[in-house]
Amino acid sequence: xxxxxxxxxxxxxxxLVLSFLVTGCVGNNDAEKSTGAGKxxxxxxxxxxxxxxSPMTGENAIYGxxxxxxxxxxxxxxxxxxxxxxxxxxxxxxxxxxxxxEAVNAFNKLVSQDAVAIIGAVTSAPTExxxxxxxxxxxxxxxPTGTQFGLTKDRPNVFRVCYxxxxxxxxxxxxxxxxxxxxxxxxxxxxSSDYSDGIAKxxxxxxxxxxxxxxAEESYGKGDTDFRAQLTxxxxxxxxxxxxxxxxxxxxxxxxxxxxxxxxATLIGGDGxxxxxxxxxxxxxxxxxxxxFTNHYSLQDESEKVQxxxxxxxxxxxxxxxxxxxxxxxxxxxxxxxIEKAGSTDxxxxxxxxxxxxxxxxxxxxxxxxNNNPVKxxxxxxxxxxxxxxxxxxxxx
Amino acid sequence: xxxxxxxxxxxxxxxxxxxxxxxGYTMVYGIAKLINFAHGDILMVGAYVAxxxxxxxxxxxxxxxxxxxxxxxxxxxxxxxIEKVAYTPLRNSPRISNLITAIGVxxxxxxxxxxxxxxxxxxFPKVFNVKPLNIFGIKINFSIIxxxxxxxxLTILLQLFLxxxxxxxxxxxxxxxxxxxxxxxxxxxxxxxxxxAIGSGLAAVGSILYLSAYPQLLPSMGSMMGIKAFVxxxxxxxxxIPGAVLGGLILGLVxxxxxxxISSQLADAFVFGILIVVLxxxxxxxxxxxxxxxx
Numbered sequence: 001x002x003x004x005x006x007x008x009x010x011x012x013x014x015x016l017v018l019s020f021l022v023t024g025c026v027g028n029n030d031a032e033k034s035t036g037a038g039k040x041x042x043x044x045x046x047x048x049x050x051x052x053x054s055p056m057t058g059e060n061a062i063y064g065x066x067x068x069x070x071x072x073x074x075x076x077x078x079x080x081x082x083x084x085x086x087x088x089x090x091x092x093x094x095x096x097x098x099x100x101x102e103a104v105n106a107f108n109k110l111v112s113q114d115a116v117a118i119i120g121a122v123t124s125a126p127t128e129x130x131x132x133x134x135x136x137x138x139x140x141x142x143x144p145t146g147t148q149f150g151l152t153k154d155r156p157n158v159f160r161v162c163y164x165x166x167x168x169x170x171x172x173x174x175x176x177x178x179x180x181x182x183x184x185x186x187x188x189x190x191x192s193s194d195y196s197d198g199i200a201k202x203x204x205x206x207x208x209x210x211x212x213x214x215x216a217e218e219s220y221g222k223g224d225t226d227f228r229a230q231l232t233x234x235x236x237x238x239x240x241x242x243x244x245x246x247x248x249x250x251x252x253x254x255x256x257x258x259x260x261x262x263x264x265a266t267l268i269g270g271d272g273x274x275x276x277x278x279x280x281x282x283x284x285x286x287x288x289x290x291x292x293f294t295n296h297y298s299l300q301d302e303s304e305k306v307q308x309x310x311x312x313x314x315x316x317x318x319x320x321x322x323x324x325x326x327x328x329x330x331x332x333x334x335x336x337x338x339i340e341k342a343g344s345t346d347x348x349x350x351x352x353x354x355x356x357x358x359x360x361x362x363x364x365x366x367x368x369x370x371n372n373n374p375v376k377x378x379x380x381x382x383x384x385x386x387x388x389x390x391x392x393x394x395x396x397x
Numbered sequence: 398x399x400x401x402x403x404x405x406x407x408x409x410x411x412x413x414x415x416x417x418x419x420x421g422y423t424m425v426y427g428i429a430k431l432i433n434f435a436h437g438d439i440l441m442v443g444a445y446v447a448x449x450x451x452x453x454x455x456x457x458x459x460x461x462x463x464x465x466x467x468x469x470x471x472x473x474x475x476x477x478x479i480e481k482v483a484y485t486p487l488r489n490s491p492r493i494s495n496l497i498t499a500i501g502v503x504x505x506x507x508x509x510x511x512x513x514x515x516x517x518x519x520x521f522p523k524v525f526n527v528k529p530l531n532i533f534g535i536k537i538n539f540s541i542i543x544x545x546x547x548x549x550x551l552t553i554l555l556q557l558f559l560x561x562x563x564x565x566x567x568x569x570x571x572x573x574x575x576x577x578x579x580x581x582x583x584x585x586x587x588x589x590x591x592x593x594a595i596g597s598g599l600a601a602v603g604s605i606l607y608l609s610a611y612p613q614l615l616p617s618m619g620s621m622m623g624i625k626a627f628v629x630x631x632x633x634x635x636x637x638i639p640g641a642v643l644g645g646l647i648l649g650l651v652x653x654x655x656x657x658x659i660s661s662q663l664a665d666a667f668v669f670g671i672l673i674v675v676l677x678x679x680x681x682x683x684x685x686x687x688x689x690x691x692x
Contacts, residue, residue, distance in 0.1 A: 062517060191662060220661050223621065225611045228407040229656035236400050249518045253613055260529070260538050261403070281522040281612065 048084055048345055050075070050335060051110035052093035053103055053120030053130060060098040062275070063324050064122045067144050068093050070328030071119055073316050078332065084339050091332075096121055100129035107133050116345040117142065119331045122324070124148035124195060131158050140350045142334060144327035147271070148194050152372040157351045159372045161327045161334065161363065165195055165245075168270040168294045169202025171378045171394050172243060175292065176203075177210035179380070179392060180266060182240035184215050188230060188254065190246045192222035199245035199270045215239050227254050231261045239265050247272040251288075252279040259287045267291040274323050277386050285386035295381045296323040296363040298390040309362045323363070330361035402535060404657045405650065410541040410610060412649020413548040417603040418626035419633070419641035420555065421596035427636030428572045428592045431484060431495050435502035437623020439597045442475060442506055443468040443604035444614050445514060448521055455522075462524050462609075468601040476597025477590050485586070503623075510616040524609035540609035547606060551599065552642050559638070568592060572636070628672050634685025643683060647671070 052071060055064035075091045083089055092115070094106035103126035110118055117140040121127040127146035134141040135155050142159045143151065149164045176182050185207055190196035204214050215237040218230035231254070234242060242265045244254055251273055258267065273293035280288065299310060299320060309329060313321040321329070335350070338357055342349035359366045364376040375396070382391035418440060425433045447464035454463055483502050487494050527539040559565035570578045571588045579585055607622070608614070629648045633640025648668055655664040675682065 059516065218661065220656075221665075224661075225613070225618075226407075226411055226652070228410075229404055229653045230661060232400060232403045232407060233657055249613070252518070252520065253611055256612060261407075262529075262536050279518060279520055279613075281520040283523040283526065284520070284612065 046087060047090045048087050048339070049090050049092060049110075049113060049115045050332075051106075051113075051115035051118040051120070052091055053096050053106045053110070053118060053126065054093055054122045055098040055126070056093065056095040058097040058099070060123050063145065064095075064098075066322045067122045067324040067328035068119075069317050070313070070321060070325035070330075071144070071332040072328075073313055073325075074329045074332030074336075076316075077312070078336055084336050085343070085345070091119075096126045098123055098126060100126050102126070103129045104133060106130075107139075111137055111139065115139070116339075116347065117335050117350055119144060119328070119335070121146065124151065127151050131155055134158055138347050138351070140335075140338075140347055140354065142331050142354075144331040145324055147198070149198055155372070157347070159334075159354055159368060161331050161361070161366070161374060162271070162296060163376065163378065164373055165198030165270070166202035167373070167396070168378070169199040169204075169245070170206040171294055171396065172199070172268055172270070173203045173206035173210055173212065174397065175294075175380060175392075175394055176207060176241050176243075176268065177212050179394075180241060182212060182266075184213050184237070184239045185241040185243060186216040186234045186237060186239040186265070187214060187218070187243045188227070188234065189217075189219045189244075190222065190250065191219040193246065195247075195270075195272065196245045200243065203243050203245075212241075224250075225253055227257050228261055231258050231263060234258075235261050235263045241266050241268060243268055245270045245272065248274065248276040248279045251276045252284075255287045255291065256280075256284055269293045271295050271323060274381075274388075277383060277388065280386075282386065285383075288383045289385070291383045292391055293381055294378045294394075295388075296379065297326045298379045298381060299388065300390045301379070305360070306362050326362045330359075330363050330366075333361060334359055334366075399535060400657075404653050406535075406537060406541055407657075408650035408653030409646065410544050410649070411653055412646035413544045414603055414607050414610065414622075414645075415626050415629045415648050416548050416642040416645025417551065417599055417606065418622060419629035419645045420552065420638060421599045421603075422627055422630040423633070423635055423638060423641040424555075424592055424599075425596045426630070427638075428568050429480075429484070429589050430492070430572075432499065432627070433484075433593075433596070434496070434499040434623065434627075435479060435506060436596070436600055437619030437621075437626065438503045438506040439472050439476060439479075439619070440600040440604045440607065440622060441510065441614075441616065441619035443472045443601035444521070444608055444618065445510060446471045446601075447605055447608065448519065448614055451522060461522055462605060465602060465605045468604055469598045472597040472601035472604075473594040476593040476600075480590060480593040485589075503619075507616045507619075514616070516616055519614045521608045521612040521614060523612065524605060540606075544606045544609065547602065548642065548645075551602065552638065555595075555599075555638055564588070564591060625668065628668065631682055632672055632675055634682030637682065637684045637686075640682055640684035647683075 052068050054068045055061055075089050079088050096103035096106050103121050107130040119142055121130060122145050124146045127143045128151055131151055138157055140157050144161045146160055147162055147165045149166050152158045152160055176185055187200050189200040216234045218234055220227055244267055255267055271294055274295055310321060313325060337359060338350050338353040342353040366374045366376050369375050377393050377395040379393055380391040381388045421436050425431060447468045450464045450467040451461060454461055479502055483498050487498055525539045529536040529538050559569060567583045567588045570583055571585055575585055629644035630641045633644030651667055651671060652664045655667045
């Protein structure tokens with residue numbers, strides 16, 4: 001009897017320890033990929049070294065790969081057109097695997113190689129991890145896609161190309177009240193994600209201000225696959241809009257379960273939704289029909305700049321560029337303009353030039369505000385028959 | 398009231414899948430005295446086999462749920478191969494060696510899938526393209542009904558198999574005493590192989606039901622599922638078949654109701670908390686029998 005008890009306890013404690021090991025091992029692929037990296041480590045005076053910090057492996061790899069693809073394409077174009085200040089650009093990407101420690105290691109390596117500026121990181125947490133070291137080194141740091149609000153605040157040399165989480169939340173509230181004319185909204189957030197939380201909080205605040213009732217606020221945790229309990233509660237309040245700010249992997253599961261428990265509301269969310277259709281089987285397209293999310297640009301934008309970019313990207317990588325690719329592309333050109341404006345690769349000169357920039361990019365016209373956040377309008381993307389369509393462009397108020 | 402019923406149904410669906418996976422755990426433990434941590438990953442492999450067979454099925458005009466057939470066949474064979482390669486050589490080793498090997502097999506399966514198929518999530522088509530049923534104004538999904546029914550039927554069949562057939566009797570005898578079973582002419586190796594085949598086949602059935610509820614494939618999808626199913630098996634009394642089903646259902650209900658009425662953050666804490674309480678109060682599990690240690 002006691003023996004059995006002991007055995008079971010032994011087994012259980014082993015299970016707990018091992019379960020952490022097992023889940024911890026998922027997605028750890030040690031292959032470190034860097035493109036355009038020289039073996040000598042240092043950039044010669046003939047070249048300008050711009051560093052990239054990005055998850056090239058691991059669970060966020062799809063974001064990292066597309067964002068750096070965009071930047072790589074831009075630098076290739078820049079080099080073909082004669083480079084920056086007459087020098088060729090070497091773009092060296094280091095893999096952070098979406099991990100904070102790896103990101104800091106990558107940052108230190110780039111500093112030791114005399115990089116003049118860095119594009120990265122791609123997701124918010126590693127960007128936060130390298131932001132302070134970047135301030136200490138006065139290294140220009142430009143995240144193409146890190147949306148968390150605090151990243152650039154009081155950090156004069158840290159910039160971003162995308163808009164922030166709270167900004168997306170406010171735009172979503174504005175869209176809910178003005179475009180959808182809804183009065184009852186519910187929120188379902190991932191409480192282990194700053195991204196999800198940031199959008200949701202700003203949405204709730206702004207929505208109340210605009211006279212939208214928040215009838216339910218539910219949450220789930222990292223790695224959950226079953227959301228029926230929370231969705232059933234939301235369905236009981238029959239909201240007109242449900243805000244689900246998260247990445248496409250969760251959205252794919254949540255949207256299907258939402259329809260199952262009978263939610264008829266319009267599902268809306270932030271830029272993490274981009275890619276959700278590719279994540280769904282054709283038989284499930286109906287579950288995200290008419291859903292709307294904020295994004296950085298639209299494939300259907302007819303401006304020449306956007307269409308040229310799409311054409312070039314397709315030629316290079318044989319797929320449509322995601323908004324991550326567009327933001328990466330803009331990040332590279334932003335640096336080109338800033339360095340040319342500065343007339344040198346001095347770090348402080350680049351930072352000063354960035355502050356003054358008025359940039360026309362694929363993701364819109366951009367200037368930086370006092371917190372180095374871009375001021376630009378947002379493309380609202382609606383999913384119709386499994387296609388992303390441009391619904392409207394919402395300008396911030 | 399209506400919401401409570403819906404939440405109970407949510408819990409039963411979740412619980413039925415736990416139960417199916419727990420059946421495999423409990424069978425293998427009951428007969429081979431081995432906790433097969435690779436069990437959840439066999440479910441994962443089953444899901445990928447099902448995904449691979451979907452194009453063939455749809456081009457032949459067959460319904461997608463028939464993917465269960467190749468998945469069960471593949472997993473049953475895989476289970477037997479794993480037993481032969483990884484566990485048979487260790488049969489007379491200390492139990493901890495088996496346990497560590499099982500973890501190794503689990504990681505191996507995940508990494509093989511990651512290497513050859515990739516770590517990105519993949520989608521699965523709707524398994525049952527049937528409209529939700531409307532029972533007294535409550536919408537119930539077809540997949541929930543199928544999941545609960547299949548789990549019930551398989552449990553009964555498994556019980557009959559163990560009680561009424563020669564193989565089943567051989568299995569029970571083996572679980573009592575290896576040596577004595579050999580003496581009366583039971584092919585122990587054969588019997589244990591069979592146990593693994595059935596257990597893994599059940600995991601494959603579980604994989605289709607899992608996909609009907611959560612149509613997304615990941616190399617790591619079996620990990621948490623496997624741990625929860627193991628907890629269900631221990632909760633019900635490991636080695637006990639009705640116990641595994643009971644444990645699974647309790648776990649599913651606790652998880653769904655905690656999420657709905659207490660806090661979604663605390664769901665896992667409650668699930669594992671219940672296990673601790675049961676182990677403290679009745680360490681053999683709810684339906685487990687007290688086994689007298691032989692001196």
